[in-house]
Amino acid sequence: MNKIKILWVDDEIDLLKPHIIFLEARNYEVITCKSGQEALEELAETRVDIVFLDENMPGISGLETLSEIKIIDSSIPVVMITKSEEEFIMEEAIGSKIADYLIKPVNPNQILLSLKKNLDHSRLISEKTTSNYQQEFRKIAMDLSMVNSYQEWADLYKKLIYWELQLEEIEDSGMFEILESQKIEANQQFGKFVERNYPDWFTDVDA
Incomplete structure (x- = not known):
């Protein structure tokens, strides 16, 4: 440590x-x-x-x-x-x-108390954020396999951006790397979604 x-x-x-x-x-x-x-x-x-x-x-x-x-x-x-x-x-x-x-x-004990008050507070926030993202990671992974509409993709990317901002604040490089890999997977899946649906977006349904 x-x-x-x-x-x-x-x-x-x-x-x-x-x-x-x-x-x-x-x-x-x-x-x-x-x-x-x-x-x-x-x-x-x-x-x-x-x-x-x-x-x-x-x-x-x-x-x-x-x-x-x-x-x-x-x-x-x-x-x-x-x-x-x-x-x-x-x-x-x-x-x-x-x-x-x-x-x-x-006196030294005042300094020690200030350290624990301020740094333990930051540590607890960091641990809570990490724990919450670990739980959300599994849900996002499941959503990636099921998302199938523009709105669902928009909602998913809002979640990814939210967690990017949260993890940037606590500077947890390990969790940030996991999020980056999840963003890469999301981009790949979104590319496939576009390929599947692109022709239909230009079909004249009223013809």
Whole structure:
């Protein structure tokens, strides 16, 4: 099983070494950055599961970094960490769709709780989506052998597109490959459907 990969961004990251050791002992991989710019450069090269982001940093602020992270990948959960309890900062961060908000000083168990809350939620959604598609896969396979009208084909392709969008969100490459093979089969069967019915579509029934 791959380690969960954390990007922790704080200009005082050296002071957080005990927290990082705590997480690494629990099989998390922690990548550290000391500035927003450094974090954005790292995210351009590396896929991470979650970001812990200090709000008050020199150069690019935490809120500015948050906005740029969401442009790079809007699905990455970002936990904002700050010394400030000012309402406008909280509102800005929440408006930018942060996953969580922690006030310094944070202790390791707070970090662990935030990880489990956010990543387990994503895992449960992923598992549920995968399970639902596995059930729907069998139904779509049966429909492929029986579909015999334009409307039935339209309904079938709506289902395939729906599951394509769902599986893209959870990034399950295994399930996505199965869906792709099902789409290929559907295209082949639709081609045969067209070949069978093409002459009749041009027959003048009133003649």
